[in-house]
Amino acid sequence: MNIFAIETSCDETSASVVSNGLKVRSVVISSQIKIHAGFFGVVPELASRAHIENINHVIWQALSYAGINFTDFSRKIDAVAFTSGPGLAGALLVGAIAAKSLACVYKKPLIPVNHLDGHLYSSLIENKSVRLPFLSLIISGGHTELVAVEDFGKYEVLGSTRDDAAGEAFDKAAKMLGMSYPGGPVIDKIAENGNPEAVRFTRPYLKGSWDFSFSGIKTALLNYLKTNPVRNEKQLNDICASFRQAVAETLCFKSFEAAKKFNLKRIVLGGGVSANSLIRKIFLETGQKNKIKIFIPSLIYSTDNAAMIGCAAYFKQKKCGLKYDDVQLKPNPSLSLENWRL
CATH class of the missing domain: 3.30.420.40 (ATPase, nucleotide binding domain)
Structure with a gap:
């Protein structure tokens, strides 16, 4: 099963193609550190704008590195996942809109993923034991x-x-x-x-x-x-x-x-x-x-990345079933870690 995942909870714009939860076919991360360094912290408005500027290119790169293009997206991708929270409201919204658009255009299930779930399972990508x-x-x-x-x-x-x-x-x-x-x-x-x-x-x-x-x-x-x-x-x-x-x-x-x-x-x-x-x-x-x-996890999977979102999405759908979530689903900036609903 191939999941295309998007992560935009804070100051990294990331996209990834993950197969069966543990095989990362591609992961692209665009960092905003230089943008926020002068403010000594993440400025939400600047983060949102940077996500808007970067998201399309990051998506294209992640698909390209996995040997997928937009013409065969429907055939090679089984579901779209995105970070639904917690995080910065504007930043989350950019990723959510991008994921919803892809899911809607290509008629794919949409899997919302808690950012903390991603970190919980990030070590599984490289440690199958x-x-x-x-x-x-x-x-x-x-x-x-x-x-x-x-x-x-x-x-x-x-x-x-x-x-x-x-x-x-x-x-x-x-x-x-x-x-x-x-x-x-x-x-x-x-x-x-x-x-x-x-x-x-x-x-x-x-x-x-x-x-x-x-x-x-x-x-x-x-x-x-x-x-x-x-x-x-x-x-x-x-x-x-x-x-x-x-x-x-x-x-x-x-x-x-x-x-x-x-x-x-x-x-x-x-x-x-x-x-x-x-x-x-x-x-x-x-x-x-x-x-x-x-x-x-290795350094690339320690920081925010879409591969961990794809990993968590795979295990979530495996346990809870693959549901066609409403595209009206809104991200939740204050989302807490909670048990999955079966």
Whole structure:
């Protein structure tokens, strides 16, 4: 089964052709980082405009790389999927309109996909050995979610962030340190040359809860810089290494405690922050020590991409059936992770 998928939830315009959920025949991603860098964050209006400018070309490229053109779309594509939320309203609308148009013109089923479902299953694309049930940690600029996955579309959200998401904490820390946007990759790179024990930032474990909180780490950094302004490269390296260590340890501690509590032998990471080199290293090392298998998507599937939407769409239709959804279906910017309706 070939699914043509579109992802436009935030600042990446992406399209992909996915066969049987796990074989990516093409994936194209157009990033908007240069557009938003000067504002040190995504500007919704600019994001929507960029999606409008990029969507047609991205769709054409994804089809072309998969050896498909518009004349044989009807014969070679079985369904169209798109991100229905959560995300920026205008950005979501661009992808939804494009997907609805294709589904309507070529008379194909339309599969709305939760963006978080995409991150949940992104590791399956390259790791066919992933078995259910598993614990999923979704970490991105807008989300930090700890989810027990019993079956496809059957979840229990154990915890989420009470304030800043992990990626947001990295971005804000980078801004305090005078770095460029997005902050996560910059801090990750600079931290490689620093001492992670140089500064002891708070670890907000929130005992008795599986929730996360990163505002405390952010405030601790702000207070530290007030009395210890950055004066040289070594100090900057050490601060970045220490901040990265605090975030990574917090994520790791919560995840493994939850895995032990609920007797889950597999942890699956997803989201842009899972690209962080220390987070990947700590999870893999801790997993080996605790005999818990760790699955982390490669960098291209860690960040927002349409291949993960196509993957999730395949398993959704397999479990719930292929339905011809109403083209009036509207995207939901505040959509939460919820069980699939059979």
